[in-house]
Amino acid sequence: MTASLTHPRPAACPACNAAPAAEALAAKPVDARLMLSLPGIHCAGCISGVERALEGVAGVRAARVNLTLKRAAVEAGPEITAGDLVAVLERAGYEAHELDPGVLAATEADKGARDLLMRLAVAGFAMMNVMLLSVAVWSGAEGVTRDLMHWVSAAIVLPAIVFTGQPFYVNAWSALRAGRLNMDVPITLAILLAVATSLYETIMSGEHAYFDAAIALTFFLLAGRYLDYRTRATARSAAQELAALEVPRAIRLRDGVEETVGIADLAPGDVVLVRPGGRIPVDGTVTQGKSEIDRALMTGESLPAYAGPGSAVSAGEVNLTGPLRVEVTAAGKDSSLHRIADLVAIAESGRSRYTSLADQAAKLYAPGVHIMAALAAVGWYLYTFDLRISLNIAAAVLIITCPCALGLAVPAVTTAASGRLFRKGMLIKDGTAMERLAEVDTVVFDKTGTLTLGIPQPVGLEGLSDAQARVALALAQGSSHPLAQALAAGLAGREAEALDGLREVPGYGVEAMWNATPVRLGRAAWVGAEAPDVTATFLQIGDAEPVALTFTDSLRPGAREALDGLKRAGLRVMLISGDTRGAVRRFADEIGIEEVLAEALPAEKAARIAALSEDGAKVLMVGDGLNDTAALAAAHVSISPASALDAARVASDMVLLGKDLSPIADAFDTAVKARKRIRENFSIATVYNIVAVPFAVAGFATPLAAALAMSASSITVSLNALRLK
Amino acid sequence: MDILVILIPVSLFLGALGLVGFFWLLRKGQFDDPDGDANRILRDDYDDHPKQ
Numbered sequence: 001m002t003a004s005l006t007h008p009r010p011a012a013c014p015a016c017n018a019a020p021a022a023e024a025l026a027a028k029p030v031d032a033r034l035m036l037s038l039p040g041i042h043c044a045g046c047i048s049g050v051e052r053a054l055e056g057v058a059g060v061r062a063a064r065v066n067l068t069l070k071r072a073a074v075e076a077g078p079e080i081t082a083g084d085l086v087a088v089l090e091r092a093g094y095e096a097h098e099l100d101p102g103v104l105a106a107t108e109a110d111k112g113a114r115d116l117l118m119r120l121a122v123a124g125f126a127m128m129n130v131m132l133l134s135v136a137v138w139s140g141a142e143g144v145t146r147d148l149m150h151w152v153s154a155a156i157v158l159p160a161i162v163f164t165g166q167p168f169y170v171n172a173w174s175a176l177r178a179g180r181l182n183m184d185v186p187i188t189l190a191i192l193l194a195v196a197t198s199l200y201e202t203i204m205s206g207e208h209a210y211f212d213a214a215i216a217l218t219f220f221l222l223a224g225r226y227l228d229y230r231t232r233a234t235a236r237s238a239a240q241e242l243a244a245l246e247v248p249r250a251i252r253l254r255d256g257v258e259e260t261v262g263i264a265d266l267a268p269g270d271v272v273l274v275r276p277g278g279r280i281p282v283d284g285t286v287t288q289g290k291s292e293i294d295r296a297l298m299t300g301e302s303l304p305a306y307a308g309p310g311s312a313v314s315a316g317e318v319n320l321t322g323p324l325r326v327e328v329t330a331a332g333k334d335s336s337l338h339r340i341a342d343l344v345a346i347a348e349s350g351r352s353r354y355t356s357l358a359d360q361a362a363k364l365y366a367p368g369v370h371i372m373a374a375l376a377a378v379g380w381y382l383y384t385f386d387l388r389i390s391l392n393i394a395a396a397v398l399i400i401t402c403p404c405a406l407g408l409a410v411p412a413v414t415t416a417a418s419g420r421l422f423r424k425g426m427l428i429k430d431g432t433a434m435e436r437l438a439e440v441d442t443v444v445f446d447k448t449g450t451l452t453l454g455i456p457q458p459v460g461l462e463g464l465s466d467a468q469a470r471v472a473l474a475l476a477q478g479s480s481h482p483l484a485q486a487l488a489a490g491l492a493g494r495e496a497e498a499l500d501g502l503r504e505v506p507g508y509g510v511e512a513m514w515n516a517t518p519v520r521l522g523r524a525a526w527v528g529a530e531a532p533d534v535t536a537t538f539l540q541i542g543d544a545e546p547v548a549l550t551f552t553d554s555l556r557p558g559a560r561e562a563l564d565g566l567k568r569a570g571l572r573v574m575l576i577s578g579d580t581r582g583a584v585r586r587f588a589d590e591i592g593i594e595e596v597l598a599e600a601l602p603a604e605k606a607a608r609i610a611a612l613s614e615d616g617a618k619v620l621m622v623g624d625g626l627n628d629t630a631a632l633a634a635a636h637v638s639i640s641p642a643s644a645l646d647a648a649r650v651a652s653d654m655v656l657l658g659k660d661l662s663p664i665a666d667a668f669d670t671a672v673k674a675r676k677r678i679r680e681n682f683s684i685a686t687v688y689n690i691v692a693v694p695f696a697v698a699g700f701a702t703p704l705a706a707a708l709a710m711s712a713s714s715i716t717v718s719l720n721a722l723r724l725k
Numbered sequence: 726m727d728i729l730v731i732l733i734p735v736s737l738f739l740g741a742l743g744l745v746g747f748f749w750l751l752r753k754g755q756f757d758d759p760d761g762d763a764n765r766i767l768r769d770d771y772d773d774h775p776k777q
Binding site: 043044048065067068114118122125128129132145152156 | 736741757760761768769
């Protein structure tokens with residue numbers, strides 16, 4: 001596995017790891033195994049529908065849906081791209097997103113989970129047998145029978161505990177070597193001490209052996225560890241999968257010959273060709289061609305901008321209408337894309353390190369337990385001068401206080417909560433994201449692409465005369481510009497006029513002749529009209545006054561529900577956008593957000609978030625663009641929609657799987673509930689300890705009491721966590 | 726209590742059998758897509774390509 005597939009957060013700049021990514025791509029087998037995320041599927045019908053749709057595509061050899069993970073694996077020839085399949089599925093009515101084929105890395109994570117599950121199974125097997133054997137001892141077996149039971153238990157437990165406890169021993173050892181204490185240190189100590197004293201007692205035909213408790217402890221802790229691991233593995237693989245390796249490539253023109261090269265190979269002075277619809281790979285100056293460029297993802301502007309010879313363009317912008325030749329001024333590390341990555345790095349380093357609830361608990365807990373056990377041992381030694389009794393007491397104290405319930409308290413809740421959110425269409429990438437989300441008191445939204453879909457919709461078409469509408473439709477059908485296509489879709493159903501000599505003037509619009517009258521559809525300046533502050537295109541028929549056709553960006557489904565839900569929860573909601581003041585203001589009024597910051601540059605967005613945090617606010621940032629990445633990284637916790645650029649998705653803690661925004665309000669709700677459950681679980685575990693510890697210290701703890709206390713607290717804690725479902 | 730000499734090994738053997746069975750299922754990928762398997766059986770069309 002190359003380093004690129006496990007790339008951590010610096011991938012905010014897709015260009016930076018172009019080279020290793022290209023290597024990874026080259027190493028990929030020809031038989032492409034594509035992965036698609038299918039957030040909407042939920043039933044048997046969906047499985048059949050998706051598989052049938054995929055297998056109907058020529059070139060697809062096999063498709064298999066995994067309903068649990070809501071994804072499909074497709075085996076197809078190299079000519080099939082994930083984009084084709086996504087389009088096929090959308091037509092069939094299923095929302096689909098491309099996943100990184102580097103899910104191979106996820107199988108790696110699966111191995112870890114499988115390994116833990118194996119240990120868990122062995123521990124469970126050993127525990128059940130030993131518990132059954134112990135029943136005889138608890139019910140009063142004596143003499144040789146008790147010794148026999150103890151010896152058989154020892155024979156089962158010793159190999160089992162060596163094998164199953166390994167994750168704890170390894171962790172404890174590395175913590176001790178670094179001079180720290182973590183949860184695993186008291187666990188390891190308790191297991192080792194319990195097994196050692198029990199073995200000694202067995203040899204001496206003593207009364208109390210804690211083999212059953214030791215293995216039960218390992219079992220419950222492994223269960224917690226397994227849940228925890230699964231949550232984090234999903235988080236890790238989500239980060240990798242969704243960070244679809246968009247290998248940035250460019251078409252370089254050298255002596256009139258086109259060649260496709262990686263971004264890393266470009267140098268300032270090279271000329272690259274950017275076709276309409278393509279993303280501009282570098283920073284540069286346009287040398288030839290006229291077009292319009294969409295800066296929405298870079299700056300948040302919803303209005304396409306004109307680009308002609310001499311215009312400066314930057315990496316990440318999308319070329320809309322005409323081919324452009326761009327002379328490279330900065331590529332790779334120097335490009336504006338990379339500057340944004342730097343901003344992200346700075347924002348991240350400024351983010352205060354979050355200590356999870358589990359770590360806080362462990363910090364209090366680990367030293368407390370050791371001190372208590374040591375005090376009990378010393379006290380009993382001074383009282384009886386019998387090392388055997390005092391060690392037995394110490395082992396009992398360690399076993400009874402051992403953080404069985406504590407080890408389960410957090411993982412059980414996060415697993416239940418993230419499972420619930422996953423069903424609602426939200427993936428949690430970071431282990432502590434849920435706890436951080438629960439603390440949020442301010443929510444900052446980006447506008448273009450986040451609250452809106454970034455797809456324009458024409459408004460006020462009823463105001464057009466029939467002739468105007470028919471001419472507009474005919475003109476709009478002749479262009480692939482997003483506004484023209486939106487207009488054509490809006491006027492669908494009308495009849496188009498027959499036009500002659502229709503041609504697209506890149507950068508300006510389309511023009512044609514209609515019954516010997518010139519007609520034009522395009523930019524304000526081109527038809528001689530005043531440019532308004534809203535997204536608009538102009539229709540001019542002959543010499544008549546140009547008619548403005550305005551567009552509004554359609555609201556993302558669920559946006560209103562999400563906003564209402566967050567406001568009901570008493571959160572402060574803000575809108576920060578890079579779009580023009582008028583557009584942002586009007587949108588904010590429409591959707592009911594009072595605090596607005598418009599025309600914000602990427603650095604300003606991050607600075608605003610940082611300022612809010614400094615004032616003590618815990619900010620949730622929801623954004624999708626490159627211009628949001630620094631702000632996403634700076635916020636206390638962040639969410640991005642699935643349609644966001646990979647850089648934004650990498651920078652955020654949670655990712656929405658579908659188009660719908662409404663899970664955000666649910667997520668906040670769930671996070672608050674989850675935090676409450678975690679706290680309750682800690683309280684339950686503490687109460688058990690407070691009740692049981694005096695017995696252990698006083699020397700009344702029997703193996704039966706230890707087994708009961710441990711199982712009861714673990715089961716209560718797990719049940720409490722399940723209430724979250 | 727002589728019966729224990731037989732009963733304990735027998736119970737251990739049965740338990741171990743279950744454990745081995747679980748490992749086998751795990752290796753076969755029976756736990757990879759529980760929801761999908763639960764739903765697939767309800768489909769009308771015959772599954773021509775069962776997962777290998």
